[in-house]
Amino acid sequence: xxxxxxxxxxxxxxxxxxxxxxxxxxxxxxxxxxxxxxxxxxxxxxxxxxxxxxxxxxxxxxxxxxxxxxxxxxxxxxxxxxxxxxxxxxxxxxxxxxxxxxxxxxxxxxxxxxxxxxxxxxxxxxxxxxxxxxxxxxxxxxxxxxxxxxxxxxxxxxxxxxxxxxxxxxxxxxxxxxxxxxxxxxxxxxxxxxxxxxxxxxxxxxxxxxxxxxxxxxxxxxxxxxxxxxxxxxxxxxxxxxxxxxxxxxxxxxxxxxxxxxxxxxxxxxxxxxxxxxxxxxxxxxxxxxxxxxxxxxxxxxxxxxxxxxxxxxxxxxxxxxxxxxxxxxxxxxxxxxxxxxxxxxxxxxxxxxxxxxxx
Amino acid sequence: xxxxxxxxxxxxxxxxxxxxxxxxxxxxxxxxxxxxxxxxxxxxxxxxxxxxxxxxxxxxxxxxxxxxxxxxxxxxxxxxxxxxxxxxxxxxxxxxxxxxxxxxxxxxxxxxxxxxxxxxxxxxxxxxxxxxxxxxxxxxxxxxxxxxxxxxxxxxxxxxxxxxxxxxxxxxxxxxxxxxxxxxxxxxxxxxxxxxxxxxxxxxxxxxxxxxxxxxxxxxxxxxxxxxxxxxxxxxxxxxxxxxxxxxxxxxxxxxxxxxxxxxxxxxxxxxxxxxxxxxxxxxxxxxxxxxxxxxxxxxxxxxxxxxxxxxxxxxxxxxxxxxxxxxxxxxxxxxxxxxxxxxxxxxxxxxxxxxxxxx
Numbered sequence: 010x011x012x013x014x015x016x017x018x019x020x021x022x023x024x025x026x027x028x029x030x031x032x033x034x035x036x037x038x039x040x041x042x043x044x045x046x047x048x049x050x051x052x053x054x055x056x057x058x059x060x061x062x063x064x065x066x067x068x069x070x071x072x073x074x075x076x077x078x079x080x081x082x083x084x085x086x087x088x089x090x091x092x093x094x095x096x097x098x099x100x101x102x103x104x105x106x107x108x109x110x111x112x113x114x115x116x117x118x119x120x121x122x123x124x125x126x127x128x129x130x131x132x133x134x135x136x137x138x139x140x141x142x143x144x145x146x147x148x149x150x151x152x153x154x155x156x157x158x159x160x161x162x163x164x165x166x167x168x169x170x171x172x173x174x175x176x177x178x179x180x181x182x183x184x185x186x187x188x189x190x191x192x193x194x195x196x197x198x199x200x201x202x203x204x205x206x207x208x209x210x211x212x213x214x215x216x217x218x219x220x221x222x223x224x225x226x227x228x229x230x231x232x233x234x235x236x237x238x239x240x241x242x243x244x245x246x247x248x249x250x251x252x253x254x255x256x257x258x259x260x261x262x263x264x265x266x267x268x269x270x271x272x273x274x275x276x277x278x279x280x281x282x283x284x285x286x287x288x289x290x291x292x293x294x295x296x297x298x299x300x301x302x303x304x305x306x307x308x309x310x311x312x313x314x315x316x317x318x319x320x321x322x323x324x325x326x327x328x329x330x331x332x333x334x335x336x337x338x339x340x341x342x343x344x345x346x347x348x349x350x351x352x353x354x355x356x357x358x359x360x361x362x363x364x365x366x367x368x369x
Numbered sequence: 370x371x372x373x374x375x376x377x378x379x380x381x382x383x384x385x386x387x388x389x390x391x392x393x394x395x396x397x398x399x400x401x402x403x404x405x406x407x408x409x410x411x412x413x414x415x416x417x418x419x420x421x422x423x424x425x426x427x428x429x430x431x432x433x434x435x436x437x438x439x440x441x442x443x444x445x446x447x448x449x450x451x452x453x454x455x456x457x458x459x460x461x462x463x464x465x466x467x468x469x470x471x472x473x474x475x476x477x478x479x480x481x482x483x484x485x486x487x488x489x490x491x492x493x494x495x496x497x498x499x500x501x502x503x504x505x506x507x508x509x510x511x512x513x514x515x516x517x518x519x520x521x522x523x524x525x526x527x528x529x530x531x532x533x534x535x536x537x538x539x540x541x542x543x544x545x546x547x548x549x550x551x552x553x554x555x556x557x558x559x560x561x562x563x564x565x566x567x568x569x570x571x572x573x574x575x576x577x578x579x580x581x582x583x584x585x586x587x588x589x590x591x592x593x594x595x596x597x598x599x600x601x602x603x604x605x606x607x608x609x610x611x612x613x614x615x616x617x618x619x620x621x622x623x624x625x626x627x628x629x630x631x632x633x634x635x636x637x638x639x640x641x642x643x644x645x646x647x648x649x650x651x652x653x654x655x656x657x658x659x660x661x662x663x664x665x666x667x668x669x670x671x672x673x674x675x676x677x678x679x680x681x682x683x684x685x686x687x688x689x690x691x692x693x694x695x696x697x698x699x700x701x702x703x704x705x706x707x708x709x710x711x712x713x714x715x716x717x718x719x720x721x722x723x724x725x726x727x728x729x
Binding site: 035036037038039040041042043044045046064065066067068069070071072073074077080081082083084085086087088089090091112113114116117119123125126127128129158159160161163164165166168169170171174176178179180181183190251252254255256260268359360361362364365366367 | 395396397398399400401402403404405406424425426427428429430431432433434437440441442443444445446447448449450451472473474476477479483485486487488489518519520521523524525526528529530531534536538539540541543550611612614615616620628719720721722724725726727
């Protein structure tokens with residue numbers, strides 16, 4: 010076992026425009042005056058620049074008539090990000106703030122168009138660290154192919170925040186013919202999972218707890234709309250998509266079983282977990298099924314399409330290790346049950362409270 | 370002078386569905402499991418219920434093809450709300466979270482369609498107070514005619530937040546033919562202001578500072594899209610709209626003068642301020658031009674349309690005390706200058722930092 014080293018370095022960050030040489034955010038940066046403008050022009054605009062944002066209006070105006078010409082609909086979503094620490098192996102709050110909201114849109118089958126970004130910054134937060142967060146967001150937005158078109162910054166007094174909290178809202182277009190979530194879930198439908206579980210949660214926890222493993226556990230944060238598009242191409246009848254973030258796969262499956270009033274059965278042997286994640290979970294007494302993922306999805310698909318969708322998933326970079334995790338059953342409605350390796354069964358309950366606070 | 374009494378009472382609030390009798394928010398309410406669901410079903414859904422929200426998907430899917438059929442465009446905006454105290458004379462953080470974002474959309478000439486809502490709640494926050502905030506938001510949304518269609522809740526540890534922070538993002542439709550901000554601002558254009566300034570900021574400050582006046586200063590928080598629609602009806606050529614929130618009228622005028630590279634001249638005698646607001650500003654050493662408003666707008670209109678627009682504004686409940694505040698001039702580009710009552714002039718600078726922290 011080597012010691013896991015993780016010391017993010019912000020010394021490389023240079024502010025594209027001088028911020029009156031303030032090394033830390035002060036309350037005045039949230040006042041709407043000259044200091045606010047300097048923060049926006051020194052940090053946010055250079056990172057996020059695009060014609061809509063650069064206008065700095067109170068709102069951004071988009072022409073989406075073309076996107077909707079074929080009868081498409083809009084998807085809208087929001088999430089706040091309060092993860093701690095702000096930087097962790099495999100990503101940062103900036104990556105989550107983009108990918109998390111992009112993925113919420115993708116779960117409707119939508120193609121993400123743009124994001125809004127709201128920052129609540131604690132007085133005293135290092136400007137270099139804010140710059141690094143913003144750069145990570147900008148990079149994630151480029152990778153995901155979305156623009157950040159409007160934003161807002163507030164500064165709160167020291168002790169009333171925690172570095173930076175980010176809210177993003179996302180707007181996407183659901184292509185004509187896509188109707189994820191519209192058809193009922195039926196007994197016999199197959200539950201697919203796009204890859205290894207628990208990576209994000211255990212990447213965070215191993216930093217927080219100072220755990221050391223031979224290979225570093227990295228967050229799986231990734232934008233999933235490309236994977237979803239590939240799946241919809243081979244099976245427009247996908248019944249439902251969910252990204253198992255907070256509360257993990259167990260929570261998402263219980264939500265599905267609950268509102269569809271069906272039973273769900275999963276196979277223990279099929280649950281894909283990296284060895285070091287399983288090890289970390291064992292040390293901390295956690296169940297990987299309850300641990301957050303930030304780059305995985307669950308899909309409920311008709312049985313006859315399952316192989317086809319699985320093949321399409323495995324051909325995509327974010328679905329290489331996709332598996333058939335289980336199936337929808339008529340018995341035990343609203344319950345999720347796991348078939349164990351030795352042939353027994355156990356109920357996988359909805360967790361009550363918070364297993365891992367501030368995970369996303 | 371009477372003592373200003375302001376003691377908001379939450380004892381009337383009863384949670385529509387029992388929240389396991391937790392009187393305070395705990396970290397588990399942010400975990401995505403059963404407690405999160407109870408918070409959503411006990412507090413948020415009863416207040417905000419509508420078919421899109423009730424589905425509780427990761428995103429809401431809207432059909433706006435009809436709204437855009439005539440060639441309209443979308444406006445999107447976001448703001449985080451960190452005002453302190455959460456309840457103040459004339460409103461609450463819930464009112465601001467709806468009206469502030471609705472107004473940002475309205476400043477594009479957009480008709481607001483829907484809002485997203487993200488809550489960052491501090492562990493230990495009283496559930497009854499959260500309920501009262503949410504009820505205020507729901508009421509403001511009904512008054513403004515917008516739906517809250519999707520949301521998110523995070524809980525952070527005690528000492529890392531401050532009761533509740535709210536982010537809203539708004540989506541609106543800009544009607545065909547409306548192009549606020551598209552035409553250049555020209556010397557001779559008139560600056561209109563929709564009413565008395567400084568009410569919101571001084572309502573907050575008088576509670577914080579325990580100031581007492583004969584009549585209570587109340588926040589002017591209000592949704593302005595109806596007023597904007599009435600103005601656009603008589604003058605589709607409105608050059609620009611701004612709501613002078615953080616940093617007040619002085620900041621908005623400086624922003625306009627800056628990016629339009631024009632001079633702006635305002636008349637001291639025309640600046641409308643309630644006597645008790647002027648008094649409170651004097652006691653605290655504040656300039657009403659720098660104090661936040663939450664239900665006022667500035668409009669730059671062609672000179673020939675000014676009287677017509679002013680008449681339309683005065684016929685609307687949120688514009689009864691509208692005035693012509695000044696004009697756009699060729700001289701002193703990028704500067705805002707006030708003609709004083711005695712015939713002198715003084716420059717109104719952009720404020721540098723934070724005059725009134727946590728005002729919105």
